[in-house]
Amino acid sequence: QKEVEQNSGPLSVPEGAIASLNCTYSDRVSQSFFWYRQYSGKSPELIMSIYSNGDKEDGRFTAQLNKASQYVSLLIRDSQPSDSATYLCAVMGGGSYIPTFGRGTSLIVHP
Amino acid sequence: DTAVSQTPKYLVTQMGNDKSIKCEQNLGHDTMYWYKQDSKKFLKIMFSYNNKELIINETVPNRFSPKSPDKAHLNLHINSLELGDSAVYFCASSQGSVLNNSPLHFGNGTRLTVT
Numbered sequence: 001q002k003e004v005e006q007n008s009g010p011l012s013v014p015e016g017a018i019a020s021l022n023c024t025y026s027d028r029v030s031q032s033f034f035w036y037r038q039y040s041g042k043s044p045e046l047i048m049s050i051y052s053n054g055d056k057e058d059g060r061f062t063a064q065l066n067k068a069s070q071y072v073s074l075l076i077r078d079s080q081p082s083d084s085a086t087y088l089c090a091v092m093g094g095g096s097y098i099p100t101f102g103r104g105t106s107l108i109v110h111p
Numbered sequence: 112d113t114a115v116s117q118t119p120k121y122l123v124t125q126m127g128n129d130k131s132i133k134c135e136q137n138l139g140h141d142t143m144y145w146y147k148q149d150s151k152k153f154l155k156i157m158f159s160y161n162n163k164e165l166i167i168n169e170t171v172p173n174r175f176s177p178k179s180p181d182k183a184h185l186n187l188h189i190n191s192l193e194l195g196d197s198a199v200y201f202c203a204s205s206q207g208s209v210l211n212n213s214p215l216h217f218g219n220g221t222r223l224t225v226t
Contacts, residue, residue, distance in 0.1 A: 034214050034215075042220075086152055090214075099215060
C-alpha cells in the first residue's frame with residue numbers, strides 16, 4: 001500500500017516569509033512527484049512537478065526531491081495572502097501511472 | 112476553452128436515488144480518472160480508464176459504475192445513493208502510461224449532497 005504523508009497544518013506564515021511544505025512517501029520506486037494547490041471550493045491545480053533529485057525552481061516556487069530519504073518539499077518564497085490554500089503532494093511510479101495523494105497541508109499567509 | 116469539464120457542479124438528492132455525473136476532456140489524453148474528495152480534503156482514486164478500458168477499480172461499492180463511451184468521456188453512475196456518498200467528485204485526465212508519468216488535469220468537481 002503506497003502512502004504519502006503530509007502534515008495537515010495549518011501552517012501559518014507572515015506575508016513575505018518563506019513557507020516550507022513537506023511530504024514523505026513510502027514506495028521507494030516512485031519516480032514522479034507533483035505539488036498541487038487547491039483553493040477552498042476549487043479543484044486542484046498543478047504548480048510543480050519534479051522527477052530527479054535536487055531542486056527545481058519556478059518563480060517563487062522551489063520543489064526539492066531527495067529519493068534516498070523519500071522526501072519531497074515545496075518552498076514558497078515571498079509568501080502572499082493569495083498563496084493561502086491547501087497544498088497536495090502526489091506521487092507516481094513503480095509501474096503505476098495512478099498518482100497517490102497526501103492529505104494536504106493547509107497554508108495560511110497572514111498580512 | 113475548458114480542458115476537463117464535468118456536470119453538474121452541484122447535485123442534491125435523496126437517499127436511494129440514482130444519479131449520474133458526466134465528464135469530458137478536450138486535451139486528447141488517453142487516461143481518465145474519478146476521484147472522491149471527502150470533507151477532510153483526502154483525494155481517493157475510484158476508477159481509471161485508459162483508452163476506454165478499465166485499468167483501476169479501487170475498493171468502491173458496486174453501486175458506482177463508470178462508463179467510458181470513448182476516450183474523451185468518462186461518466187459515473189451511482190445507484191441507491193447513501194448518506195456516506197456525500198463528497199466532491201473530481202474527474203481528471205492525463206497522458207498517462209506506464210512509461211509516461213504525466214500530471215493530472217482536474218475538472219471543477221461535482222459536490223454531491225445526499226439527504
